[in-house]
Amino acid sequence: MKIExxxxxxxxxxxxxxxxxxxxxxxVGTIEIDEMYGPGLKDIAPGEKIxxxxxxxxxxxxxxxxxxxxxPHRQKPMGVFSICSPYRPNPIGLSVLEVxxxxxxxxxxxxxxxxxxxxxxxxxxxxxxxSNCPSCPEDxxxx
Amino acid sequence: MKIExxxxxxxxxxxxxxxxxxxxxxxVGTIEIDEMYGPGLKDIAPGEKIxxxxxxxxxxxxxxxxxxxxxPHRQKPMGVFSICSPYRPNPIGLSVLEVxxxxxxxxxxxxxxxxxxxxxxxxxxxxxxxSNCPSCPEDxxxx
Numbered sequence: 467m468k469i470e471x472x473x474x475x476x477x478x479x480x481x482x483x484x485x486x487x488x489x490x491x492x493x494v495g496t497i498e499i500d501e502m503y504g505p506g507l508k509d510i511a512p513g514e515k516i517x518x519x520x521x522x523x524x525x526x527x528x529x530x531x532x533x534x535x536x537x538p539h540r541q542k543p544m545g546v547f548s549i550c551s552p553y554r555p556n557p558i559g560l561s562v563l564e565v566x567x568x569x570x571x572x573x574x575x576x577x578x579x580x581x582x583x584x585x586x587x588x589x590x591x592x593x594x595x596x597s598n599c600p601s602c603p604e605d606x607x608x609x
Numbered sequence: 610m611k612i613e614x615x616x617x618x619x620x621x622x623x624x625x626x627x628x629x630x631x632x633x634x635x636x637v638g639t640i641e642i643d644e645m646y647g648p649g650l651k652d653i654a655p656g657e658k659i660x661x662x663x664x665x666x667x668x669x670x671x672x673x674x675x676x677x678x679x680x681p682h683r684q685k686p687m688g689v690f691s692i693c694s695p696y697r698p699n700p701i702g703l704s705v706l707e708v709x710x711x712x713x714x715x716x717x718x719x720x721x722x723x724x725x726x727x728x729x730x731x732x733x734x735x736x737x738x739x740s741n742c743p744s745c746p747e748d749x750x751x752x
Contacts, residue, residue: 509691548652589690
């Protein structure tokens with residue numbers, strides 16, 4: 467079974483020294499969403515966090531040697547599903563980014579850990595519990 | 610540009626009444642990972658939270674009428690990138706689940722909002738900041 471995805475846009479940044487993870491990144495860049503999807507950005511506002519799913523487009527093809535990998539700063543190998551390595555069975559990355567500005571189909575973001583040219587697959591709200599879940603009934607909102 | 614994904618496993622549950630979102634779900638089920646990927650689960654432990662990416666395999670094909678959708682419990686349409694609707698340009702779902710048990714290639718999870726038979730694309734650690742980020746230098750861990 468194969469599932470086919472088509473990027474909804476691309477990430478741009480002038481920074482070439484990209485940190486390994488969004489939680490330690492101050493990199494600023496822009497997510498350029500295809501114009502056809504622009505109306506879907508109408509409720510994204512500066513100051514909020516978004517979850518960005520993207521394609522690790524520069525990653526090597528996965529093989530069993532990547533099932534356990536030793537992250538930088540660690541001394542022993544860890545299972546691929548417990549780390550954020552770009553070498554994974556499906557090369558999907560996830561970043562939690564802060565929105566600095568939205569202008570039509572362009573979102574300026576901070577804390578990026580994506581390379582310039584990274585294909586974007588999806589943007590989702592950053593939900594931490596029922597209190598900020600748009601799909602939850604009001605009487606469940608309280609965490 | 611097309612990006613091809615292959616499921617790494619499948620979700621099983623006996624529950625048929627699946628809540629719309631993990632934050633309001635107590636549904637228990639199992640993620641059966643293909644045996645070839647089993648060694649990649651070695652650092653997933655009961656009690657921890659994992660991020661599960663999956664394919665909304667029952668969703669209708671996206672068309673522009675889905676750019677703005679009114680979620681249940683809401684009174685006005687919202688942009689697709691600010692809600693968790695299964696109708697999105699790339700039908701990828703994201704759930705934050707609690708691990709109850711791990712047995713070889715089977716993970717028992719709670720708080721599921723996936724249908725029985727849902728194809729699983731990836732499992733990632735649930736990272737909330739530098740303190741639990743396996744890719745971050747130790748001197749950055751403190752949030």
